[in-house]
Amino acid sequence: MTERILTFQALNPDQAKQIEALGAEVVPFEKMAETSGITAIFGWSRKHGLNVLQDPHNAVKWIQTVSAGVDYLPLDYIKNHGIKLSNAVGVYSPAIAESTIGYLLYFLRGFNDAVKNQAGHFWQPPERNDLALLASQKVVIYGTGSIGQDIAELLNGFGNYPYGVNRSGRAVAGFAGTVAQKDDAGLIKDADVIINAMPSTPETVDYFNEAYFNQLNGVRIFVNVGRGTSVDEQALVNALRNKHVLNAALDVFNTEPLPKDSALWELSNVLITPHQTGFAVENTAPIFDFLADNLKSLQETGELRRNVVDPARGY
């Protein structure tokens, strides 16, 4: 049968032509209301997505997300209706890894003070010993999947071999060593940098809480490029105020957009980026490739072949 793909994520004309050349139809988001018989969705809409699935005139059997995480989807509905699901995991990792190195250099190389001084036309050099090299920092990365591995690989280019924390403590290339989550206490007590790159799962909710931060003795930088749910934000604010954590770079939050009255906005030792760390113009092509490859696979075998997600597990 001819697949009819609703594109919440717009395709450019060349991409649309490629999909049509595979014998499928492309339904732009704007034509959603006047189209029935939708069998697949590219991207997602929090407002309209579930309606499209539930509309009896459609027969959606496959969703290809443009995101790595899928926790914002109606996973129970997807599971119960046997809808196939594939994500874009891996695509964002190079961009997230580059951003993460940027966050670290922003604080280590004195940019955070420089931008504040620039606003007041203040020429105020730091003390020579206030700045430090990324090469020398002890970095601990939570999560050793594609994001953690890509961060580690870039760190290696600075001569830095980080430590990893994962479920089992299994060894991973690019890391000086890894431990299981339950064994992280010894690793973090003299860490200079802690990076969260874990996905959202029940075990990671509020992992970075008051008890966690109280173990730290002046960690220079805490980075969250994983999920907002992993961090108890009030505990982090307290840690930033009482110097258990000296600086933080945060891309994800409990509530997004971050509420106007969040204390995080005002802390001078925090860099906030609005859930953009994985953005890059270079991502467009590989995300489209997932769509095209999975479409071909579905046509040929009835199954997806790339980045298949189990909706019961969420990854």
Added chain:
Amino acid sequence: MTERILTFQALNPDQAKQIEALGAEVVPFEKMAETSGITAIFGWSRKHGLNVLQDPHNAVKWIQTVSAGVDYLPLDYIKNHGIKLSNAVGVYSPAIAESTIGYLLYFLRGFNDAVKNQAGHFWQPPERNDLALLASQKVVIYGTGSIGQDIAELLNGFGNYPYGVNRSGRAVAGFAGTVAQKDDAGLIKDADVIINAMPSTPETVDYFNEAYFNQLNGVRIFVNVGRGTSVDEQALVNALRNKHVLNAALDVFNTEPLPKDSALWELSNVLITPHQTGFAVENTAPIFDFLADNLKSLQETGELRRNVVDPARGY
């Protein structure tokens, strides 16, 4: 004879002990007025340095700077009086290279907008295609000495092989290619990033002038970690306003401190750091090593052996 070393750059107690163990005397800056017979200087003071050289009670024969460049010294006096000169070239290169990568990621990964939005509590994500990967940028580095090479090495870790510009066009490891200065026009016309890492010499003064910037067609980032004298600042301001250059990260300036009324402070597409790019706590040890090694050499052979500078050439 016993060397008597005036330390404009303070030594810590352990370092002072090591120098004394070599049979030399350490004269802290604070005791300058009450001390005569100074034979060597570590560091420099713009206010007091020349007085120390000219004081007939002293007999300075060696200056060990803590900087890489020596253009702020009275080079004619030093040359005419046969004073030996050594610098700290190379020490700062790793820190400058790390800072340079930080400057590039600051703009490429959208931090420049993020910090401005954070000040107003604005959650304003960029368009997905507004951000880009460092891996994909065409980078051109002016100067392929220790700074340029260290920048190239870090870029290589991002999968980026930059182009170099030097006097002769000689090939240098870590670069995709190099050209001589006179042949740079073809290289820069489609560059994404241009980095100045050249020392201050007569040939580099105002190298980046109006004619230069007019060749550029929207270079994404211009970085100056070389010398302020290499850039015609008014021409750069014009280039930033008329979009020949989209963003700039500047650590060095024609006049330092940068005057309060410089237009550069106010440009929203400029990051200003106050001549700090080479600072790092990790530099202390290797700079001291130059002092100790050259002291030993002077005692043994009458000549310096590390980082000897010809005051007539300035490097």
